[in-house]
Amino acid sequence: MAILFDENTRVVVQGITGNEGSFHARESIKFGTKVVAGVTPGKGGIDFDGIPVYNRVIDAVEKEGANASGIYVPASFAPDAIIEAIEAEVELIVCMTEGIPVLDMIKVKDALKGSKSRLIGPNCPGIATPGAGKIGFIPNFTMKKGNVGVISRSGTLTYEVLWQLTSLGIGQSTAVGIGGDPIVGTTFVDLLELFQKDPQTDAIVLIGEIGGSAEEEAAEFIKDNITKPVVAFIAGRTAPPGRRMGHAGAIISGGKGTCEEKTKALESAGVIVEKNPAEIGNRIKKILQGKN
Amino acid sequence: MKIHEYQAKEILRQFNIPLPDGKVADTPEKAREIAESLNSKVVVKAQIHAGGRGKGGGIKLANTPHEAYEAAKSILGMRLVTHQTGPEGKIVRKVLVEKATDIKQELYLSLLVDRSRNKECLVFMASEAGGMDIEEVAAHSPHKIIKVAVSPATGFSPFQARKLFYGLFIDKALFSQFSNIVKALYQIFVEKDASLIEINPLVITSEGTFVALDTKITFDDDALYRHPDIKELRDFTEEDPLEVEAVNAGVNYIKLDGEVGCMVNGAGLAMTTMDLIKLAGGNPANFLDVGGGASAERVEKAFRILTSDPKVKAILVNIFGGILRCDRVANGLIEAASKIEMKLPMVVRLQGTNVEEGRRLLQNSNLKFEVAEELYEAALKAVELSRS
Numbered sequence: 250m251a252i253l254f255d256e257n258t259r260v261v262v263q264g265i266t267g268n269e270g271s272f273h274a275r276e277s278i279k280f281g282t283k284v285v286a287g288v289t290p291g292k293g294g295i296d297f298d299g300i301p302v303y304n305r306v307i308d309a310v311e312k313e314g315a316n317a318s319g320i321y322v323p324a325s326f327a328p329d330a331i332i333e334a335i336e337a338e339v340e341l342i343v344c345m346t347e348g349i350p351v352l353d354m355i356k357v358k359d360a361l362k363g364s365k366s367r368l369i370g371p372n373c374p375g376i377a378t379p380g381a382g383k384i385g386f387i388p389n390f391t392m393k394k395g396n397v398g399v400i401s402r403s404g405t406l407t408y409e410v411l412w413q414l415t416s417l418g419i420g421q422s423t424a425v426g427i428g429g430d431p432i433v434g435t436t437f438v439d440l441l442e443l444f445q446k447d448p449q450t451d452a453i454v455l456i457g458e459i460g461g462s463a464e465e466e467a468a469e470f471i472k473d474n475i476t477k478p479v480v481a482f483i484a485g486r487t488a489p490p491g492r493r494m495g496h497a498g499a500i501i502s503g504g505k506g507t508c509e510e511k512t513k514a515l516e517s518a519g520v521i522v523e524k525n526p527a528e529i530g531n532r533i534k535k536i537l538q539g540k541n
Numbered sequence: 542m543k544i545h546e547y548q549a550k551e552i553l554r555q556f557n558i559p560l561p562d563g564k565v566a567d568t569p570e571k572a573r574e575i576a577e578s579l580n581s582k583v584v585v586k587a588q589i590h591a592g593g594r595g596k597g598g599g600i601k602l603a604n605t606p607h608e609a610y611e612a613a614k615s616i617l618g619m620r621l622v623t624h625q626t627g628p629e630g631k632i633v634r635k636v637l638v639e640k641a642t643d644i645k646q647e648l649y650l651s652l653l654v655d656r657s658r659n660k661e662c663l664v665f666m667a668s669e670a671g672g673m674d675i676e677e678v679a680a681h682s683p684h685k686i687i688k689v690a691v692s693p694a695t696g697f698s699p700f701q702a703r704k705l706f707y708g709l710f711i712d713k714a715l716f717s718q719f720s721n722i723v724k725a726l727y728q729i730f731v732e733k734d735a736s737l738i739e740i741n742p743l744v745i746t747s748e749g750t751f752v753a754l755d756t757k758i759t760f761d762d763d764a765l766y767r768h769p770d771i772k773e774l775r776d777f778t779e780e781d782p783l784e785v786e787a788v789n790a791g792v793n794y795i796k797l798d799g800e801v802g803c804m805v806n807g808a809g810l811a812m813t814t815m816d817l818i819k820l821a822g823g824n825p826a827n828f829l830d831v832g833g834g835a836s837a838e839r840v841e842k843a844f845r846i847l848t849s850d851p852k853v854k855a856i857l858v859n860i861f862g863g864i865l866r867c868d869r870v871a872n873g874l875i876e877a878a879s880k881i882e883m884k885l886p887m888v889v890r891l892q893g894t895n896v897e898e899g900r901r902l903l904q905n906s907n908l909k910f911e912v913a914e915e916l917y918e919a920a921l922k923a924v925e926l927s928r929s
Contacts, residue, residue: 272864324763350734350764351654352693355661359694362659388863388894403809405861409916412861412892429808431656438658458809466658484812487819488828489797525820526813527917 251378251423252398252443252450253341253367254317260384261286261306261315261339263322263330265297269345270321273386274300277319280389282382285313306330306337317341319375319384324348327371331357335366342434343384344370354432361434368434374404374426387411387424395420397533398444400437401456402429402463406484406526410456413530419537422449429458437467445475452478452536454529455520459485460506468514478536479520482529483508542760544774545588547637549758552733556725558740559718560753563639572613575638576606582641585612587633590779592674592757593623599633602641609638634778642752646711647671647742649678652726654736655690663730665689665723667705671742697727711745718751733771734764783846790842792831799824800927802853802885804843806831806860814859817917823924826853840870841877848885855927856887857919867891867899875906886926887911890919 260277264270265287274284275298286309287297293304301313309315318334320327320343327346334342335357349357349371361368369376375385379394386404391411399414399421401407407426414421425440427433437455444450453475457464464483471479486508512522523532547565554560562579565588566572576583587599594600599621601612613636622630648671655664668686670678678685687708689701702720711719726738740753765772777785787794793808797815801823805811808830815825827850831843847856860870870891878887890913891899903910911926913919 276864325766348763350767351736351761352731352734352764355654355663355693358659358661359692386864390894391863401809403807405805405807405863406809406813408863408893409810409813409861431654432661436658456809458812461656482813484809484816486816487797487825488812488815489795525917526817527915 250447250449251381252440252447253369253425254376254378254383254423255381258317258341258382259283259285259313259315260382261288261309261313261318263288263306263318263320263334265289265300265302266292267321271297273319273321276389277383280377280383281380282384285309285315306333306339310337310339315339317384318343320344320346322346324350328353328357331368331371332360335360335364338365340366342366342368343373343375344368344434345373345375345385346370347372349430351432354430358432358434369425370428370434372430373428373433374407376423376425378423379421385426387426391415392424393420395422396449396451396537397421398440398447398450398453399424399456400440400444400453401426402458403456403484404429406456409526410454410482410529413527414454414533417530417534419530419533422447427463431461437463438470441467441470441475445477450477452480452533454533455479455481457481457483457511459483459488459508459511462506464511465514468511468518468520471515471520472518480529480532480536481515481520481522482526483511483522484526486524542762542765542771542775543590543779544758544760545590545635545776546586546756547588547635548774549756550637550753552729552758553725553753553756556729558722558725558753559751561639561642563637565635565637566613567617567635569610569614569617572636572638573606573610576603576609579638579640583609584639584641585609585616586637586639587616587619587621588635588637589621589626589631589633590776591623591625591631593625594621597621597623599623613638631779642744642754643747644744644754645747646745648709648711648745649673649675649741650722650726650743651675651737651739651741652730652735653738663691663693663727665691665701665705665726667709669709669711671744675739675741691727693731697724712749715745715749715751722751722753729758733768734761735759736761783849787829787846790846791839792829792843792846794843794846795828796850797825797827798852799826800852800854801923802826802829802847802850802856803923804829804831804840804847804856804858806865810859810861814857814920817920818857818924821917821920821924823920823927826850837873837876840873841880844877844881844883848881848883853885855923856885857923858887858889859916859919860891860893862891862893862896862899864894866895867893868895868902871899871902874910875902875908878908883908886929888913888919888923888926890914890916
């Protein structure tokens, strides 16, 4: 089963002829992804490793049956690329691009309202379901098929946690990086709901960070809606207030969004908050063993 | 990106928002000249990127040009400490000399981004409690703040100005002036990709006109690429020189106070590495994200930045190789460390793609690297080395 990305997912890569797009398209194929088309405006008609390249997203949808899109284009083109995919009614849009201006993202969110699309990202490592495929940067070797769902606001920290799990022999159902920007398409709450419903998922790892209120909202939701065990880690315990720590969303301001507040909120919702990030894998292992 | 008050006021002026007459000065003589030409009582205001300047002695009233000279003399070059500067304060390099305003009433007006989930929009905030810290007002008397949302997709509509204005208890004859200011704020925000515009206080004078007495604008860093004019307003003297060097090297660096320097790929993992150093009993000296494609050149620059902080006693390198291969990182580290003659003890923790080859390269190099496999082990080692 897994969530959002399964055997029926057919991917179009927007920006397939670029450096990032071509590299990650090939990596995702090695992971088992059905990449059915590429889009690079102006280069329509060529093929990429045998995959047809189109000028427009709508062609990839109508001719190749694409129902998911991976966007690897620079920040100045990304809002346009996302809105094009929304207009073409692509169900799952995953945007890896970093540095999209906030005003552009507000317009993108507006375009998403009432549409048939879900956006993951931007500024995210993407989504991966072992056995079905992936969109984005998550390195193939870090994952194996299993029953733990992983959601995260970070990139390399996600790979670290996935690798910890895999090294301990614990597989994953789906891993999703929601992105480090203040405005993202899909939140922890959306994904928690999907993992709760997914029969393949037995436990959930939530990797948060300081700033914003995504973790507090997740805690509120978990309290009433999630019965599966959740283990969380919040990055940035030692970060100074008011400074932007790489991710635009990771700013603590006015005493809100601190690690302590997030930890408290999650713990009161019954979540196990692991303070040592090197222990996340072991913690999940114990929980799964206790269950079996 | 932050800018100075005088720069923000230049922008407001271009959009016809009423302001006190005035000019910026970098010497006391110039301050006197400006006061003479204004031919009035003036206010001399320190220009730094922080609020709370008045309480710290950075704002002075001057009745004569000579007093303006004296005020500027005492403010220029001072190390101004406010609740926003930190204990080290900021050196004042410029003062704004402005005609003193006759204040009848003080309001608050701002426009900012509301990131509430699935309701993302811009929001105006207005209050009769002007001249005060708006966070205080929000905490103690939230009913005094009027909020009006605007979606950039539909744009500004005149009723939004009415909604703000008729929620404030002010002279109804002032509506058209007020409406023009609100509309101009919206225009500035969307045309320049601001992330906050605040006028506090927005003053009503005894003649019944509005004046934007103090203002603050910050811009969306991610949108600077399409605003070269705004990018030029950046004042590097307001920033930590090491952080400026990092920006130029394409490295994300924030200086902290500890003794264990760290270099990591990815922002989340970088914060986590700082947390681990703390957990291991040490203190992180910095946040440093070398990014996804850490080239030898970038690693070298990152090392230079780390080692120029005299407080650093040991370095922890933590790289999770995904797309970035560990052997490449190892080569980059060896090349960079030998070039800059690294004297500090260093722990390198590599994990991921081609990790065996990477570790072998490090161990075979004649440089002193302590190689660690596990995350926590690496942090413990680095903290221990920082003490020896």
